[in-house]
Amino acid sequence: MKxxxxxxxxxxxxxxxxxxxxxxxxxxxxxxxxxxxxxxxxLAKLHRNRARFSELEKSIPGISQRMLTLTLRNLExxxxxxxxxxxxxxxxxxxxxxxxxxxxxxPMEGLIDWVAINWxxxxxxxxxxxSR
Amino acid sequence: MKxxxxxxxxxxxxxxxxxxxxxxxxxxxxxxxxxxxxxxxxLAKLHRNRARFSELEKSIPGISQRMLTLTLRNLExxxxxxxxxxxxxxxxxxxxxxxxxxxxxxPMEGLIDWVAINWxxxxxxxxxxxSR
DNA sequence: CTGAATCCGATCCGATACTG
DNA sequence: CAGTATCGGATCGGATTCAG
Numbered sequence: 001m002k003x004x005x006x007x008x009x010x011x012x013x014x015x016x017x018x019x020x021x022x023x024x025x026x027x028x029x030x031x032x033x034x035x036x037x038x039x040x041x042x043l044a045k046l047h048r049n050r051a052r053f054s055e056l057e058k059s060i061p062g063i064s065q066r067m068l069t070l071t072l073r074n075l076e077x078x079x080x081x082x083x084x085x086x087x088x089x090x091x092x093x094x095x096x097x098x099x100x101x102x103x104x105x106x107p108m109e110g111l112i113d114w115v116a117i118n119w120x121x122x123x124x125x126x127x128x129x130x131s132r
Numbered sequence: 133m134k135x136x137x138x139x140x141x142x143x144x145x146x147x148x149x150x151x152x153x154x155x156x157x158x159x160x161x162x163x164x165x166x167x168x169x170x171x172x173x174x175l176a177k178l179h180r181n182r183a184r185f186s187e188l189e190k191s192i193p194g195i196s197q198r199m200l201t202l203t204l205r206n207l208e209x210x211x212x213x214x215x216x217x218x219x220x221x222x223x224x225x226x227x228x229x230x231x232x233x234x235x236x237x238x239p240m241e242g243l244i245d246w247v248a249i250n251w252x253x254x255x256x257x258x259x260x261x262x263s264r
Numbered sequence: 265c266t267g268a269a270t271c272c273g274a275t276c277c278g279a280t281a282c283t284g
Numbered sequence: 285c286a287g288t289a290t291c292g293g294a295t296c297g298g299a300t301t302c303a304g
Contacts, residue, residue: 023247024240025169032164034277037157053286064278069287079257090285091284100253107242108156114239115155121232125211166297185266196298201267222265223304 030078031104035063035071040097043081044105049097056095080104162210163236167195167203172229175213176237181229188227212236 031037042059043049051059057068072095075081080101086092163169174191175181183191189200204227207213212233218224 020247020251021170021173023251024244025164025166027243027247027251028160028164028169029166030164032157032160034157034161037160038153041153057286065287066279066289067277070277077258077261078254079261080254085286088285089284091287093286100250100257103250104246107239107246110239110242111159112156114236115152115159118232118235119152119155119159122210122212125232126209129209129211189266197267198269198299199297202297217266220265221304223267225266 030074031108033071035060035067036075037108038063039068039071039075040080040101040104040108043095043097044102049102050094051096052092052094075101162206163240165203167192167199168207169240170195171200171203171207172212172233172236172240175227175229176234181234182226183228184224184226207233 031040038060039056042056043051046055046059053068053072056072057063057065060068063071072081072083076083076095079098082096082098084094084096086094163172170192171188174188175183178187178191185200185204188204189195189197192200195203204213204215208215208227211230213227213229216226216228218226
């Protein structure tokens with residue numbers, strides 16, 4: 001049932017064969033929020049898919065402490081990252097991508113490629129639309 | 133430069149090699165909103181990737197007239213769909229996926245597959261997290 | 265039939281202050 | 285260092301009404 005490599009991804013009937021677009025939208029709403037994508041990609045590119053709170057804060061310009069905390073909490077709740085507290089002084093907390101979180105990198109890669117290829121056309125479409 | 137089929141999607145260095153996560157997040161914000169995904173998938177599964185306003189309204193339970201209009205407008209602005217007005221009485225308007233919009237089906241398929249495989253694990257992670 | 269305009273509650277998120 | 289608590293502006297989206 002793995003339809004990969006069958007070259008029928010452009011066949012609407014193939015896409016519509018899937019149920020539960022609501023779950024897809026829910027996922028997109030999750031990782032489509034203001035900061036989740038940056039957190040996941042930042043964790044992916046840091047050492048061992050692992051980083052502490054302050055590292056993430058520095059690697060994501062513009063994120064507020066509040067949103068960093070909240071976004072990390074949500075990703076942890078979804079099982080995409082883990083949180084490990086080291087009871088030292090000052091405290092140290094390390095976040096790490098789970099296997100589930102890492103498995104999301106592959107489909108995200110598909111979107112990243114699409115953006116790399118098509119983003120300019122999207123922008124041109126916007127310009128055409130706006131100049132009317 | 134097409135890194136498909138190289139099996140390195142799980143290598144963080146591969147993912148981080150891409151620039152502009154902001155554009156990716158912007159895309160996710162677009163199609164991650166409340167209704168865009170339903171519209172794209174609905175158009176994809178209807179005849180010839182084409183449907184009129186009222187058809188879409190019926191095929192997407194719960195959407196308000198306002199949000200249907202606004203979402204269609206945004207997708208049109210991004211060049212993902214076209215709008216064609218037939219000046220009859222009563223007026224008829226048909227929307228259709230563009231080639232650009234259809235090209236988005238392929239990466240979306242990746243996310244749909246991911247959800248199909250992993251959504252249950254996400255839900256279980258949420259349950260574990262919430263029961264604490 | 266396909267919108268546009270307005271109102272309004274809900275949610276998001278940045279700023280700020282405070283804590284173990 | 286890594287949070288929590290609170291406030292307020294901005295945005296989202298549903299309901300309703302009106303229009304070509």
